[in-house]
Amino acid sequence: MPQQVKERRAAAARPQDQEETAEGRAMFDDAQMRLHTAAEVIDLEPWLESVLAAMQMEFITDFPVRMDNGGIQIFRGYRVHHNGARGPFKGGIRYHPSVSIWEVRALAMLMTWKCAIIDVPYAGAKGGVVCDPSRLSARELEGITRRFTTELTPVFGPNTDILAPDMGTGPREMAWIADTYSMHQGVTTLSCVTGKYPELGGSLGRKEATGRGITIITDAALTERGEHISKSSLVVQGFGNVGQNVAATASHMGAKILAVSDVTGGVYNENGLDVEHLLKHMESGKMVADYREGQSLGNDEILLLPCDVLVPAALENQITEKNAGQVQARMIVEGANGPLTAEADIILQQRGIRVVPDILANAGGVLVSYFEWVQDISQLFWTLDQVNDTLDKKMRLSYEMVSQAARDYGVDMRTAALAVGVGKNADALRIRGIYP
Ligand code: GLU
Numbered sequence: 001m002p003q004q005v006k007e008r009r010a011a012a013a014r015p016q017d018q019e020e021t022a023e024g025r026a027m028f029d030d031a032q033m034r035l036h037t038a039a040e041v042i043d044l045e046p047w048l049e050s051v052l053a054a055m056q057m058e059f060i061t062d063f064p065v066r067m068d069n070g071g072i073q074i075f076r077g078y079r080v081h082h083n084g085a086r087g088p089f090k091g092g093i094r095y096h097p098s099v100s101i102w103e104v105r106a107l108a109m110l111m112t113w114k115c116a117i118i119d120v121p122y123a124g125a126k127g128g129v130v131c132d133p134s135r136l137s138a139r140e141l142e143g144i145t146r147r148f149t150t151e152l153t154p155v156f157g158p159n160t161d162i163l164a165p166d167m168g169t170g171p172r173e174m175a176w177i178a179d180t181y182s183m184h185q186g187v188t189t190l191s192c193v194t195g196k197y198p199e200l201g202g203s204l205g206r207k208e209a210t211g212r213g214i215t216i217i218t219d220a221a222l223t224e225r226g227e228h229i230s231k232s233s234l235v236v237q238g239f240g241n242v243g244q245n246v247a248a249t250a251s252h253m254g255a256k257i258l259a260v261s262d263v264t265g266g267v268y269n270e271n272g273l274d275v276e277h278l279l280k281h282m283e284s285g286k287m288v289a290d291y292r293e294g295q296s297l298g299n300d301e302i303l304l305l306p307c308d309v310l311v312p313a314a315l316e317n318q319i320t321e322k323n324a325g326q327v328q329a330r331m332i333v334e335g336a337n338g339p340l341t342a343e344a345d346i347i348l349q350q351r352g353i354r355v356v357p358d359i360l361a362n363a364g365g366v367l368v369s370y371f372e373w374v375q376d377i378s379q380l381f382w383t384l385d386q387v388n389d390t391l392d393k394k395m396r397l398s399y400e401m402v403s404q405a406a407r408d409y410g411v412d413m414r415t416a417a418l419a420v421g422v423g424k425n426a427d428a429l430r431i432r433g434i435y436p
Helices: 002-012 022-041 046-053 101-117 138-155 171-185 206-224 241-252 275-283 342-350 364-378 384-409 413-432
Strands: 057-066 072-081 089-096 123-130 161-165 233-237 256-262 265-268 295-297 307-312 329-333 354-356
Touching (some): 022 413, 046 413, 057 101, 072 138, 089 138, 089 171, 101 123, 101 384, 206 329, 206 364, 206 384, 233 241, 241 256, 342 354, 364 384
Parallel strands (some): 089 161, 233 307
Antiparallel strands (some): 256 265
């Protein structure tokens, strides 16, 4: 009889309940550990560290969606608010099979530090739906997005929590979110989400902003060393919106793009890839592996190529203790969120390879999201030059501030960035005090 219960229980278990993925958990543990390191560096009061280690709100929903075959499928979605000390919550919505509560918590925390480092008045949040967009039709994705938005209604809005794109989502999903929220409110409320099409209250330059920001930070980091981006070689892992815009903006500044890769594989050309040609190839809906103007190589191999700057702009946990010893780049600029594990950090530091962390390097996305929100609220729209110039200035200022902190505290760039981000949130919390 007990065996029968066991079997029946196992058969009844739903896949979404087995949510603890090893990667998500590892990322969360690293985020907590890095917070603790930063707290020690800035000599943070223990009560402030414990407040900042906690998640303020976690929202989980299982919701039904009608699929193209007429059946109903249940999807799981998350939204996590990390800490609201500095303003309304802000952060992306990710569609990926590996989304888990642990990953979303870790990413929400990173958003808190990121917003503080670039000095936008937001608190960190993140959300996601466990799904594989490459296996869903546009109609199914619309169903998922509109129903998820509806479920999220109690916890988000233009003054409380502003959504945005992340992995697997883009302006199309943001438009569905804006429309669904607006229909519920009975009034068009475009400021509830950023990363929209410019035709629908989106900011010019938002789509390119994360990649452009990474290139600006790369330029700042090279300049600090007395080098120049126009004489440098880059390798970009991940060729979605972020990776493509890093390649486009960096090659525009004269950098040689040695290799790029996406889920299908990589392409390498020692003389540099023709980025414009490659982007046209991608625009036609093809993948990197189909691109023939270079030598093809695997997604793991690309991380080990000799180059000046490696930009991991794909998934998290890409450089670990397993491959960090073989990395031949002189510098790593993190395009994705969390592409390096804490073990990799230590190995790279010992090998003298500089790491510019995600919370500084990829902050251009949320920075222009902030510009978009300001434009939507004020109903006054900026020119592309205004957006790009302000992005450039703010990113370089943030780089200098973090670099100065690294010198002041005698620590690496990640710890310095965390010290700045954690410190600013702690300042806000200290001033506000504990309610009631
Ligand atoms: N998802 C992006 C990030 O991780 C952008 C968030 C936003 O624009 O709010 O930074």
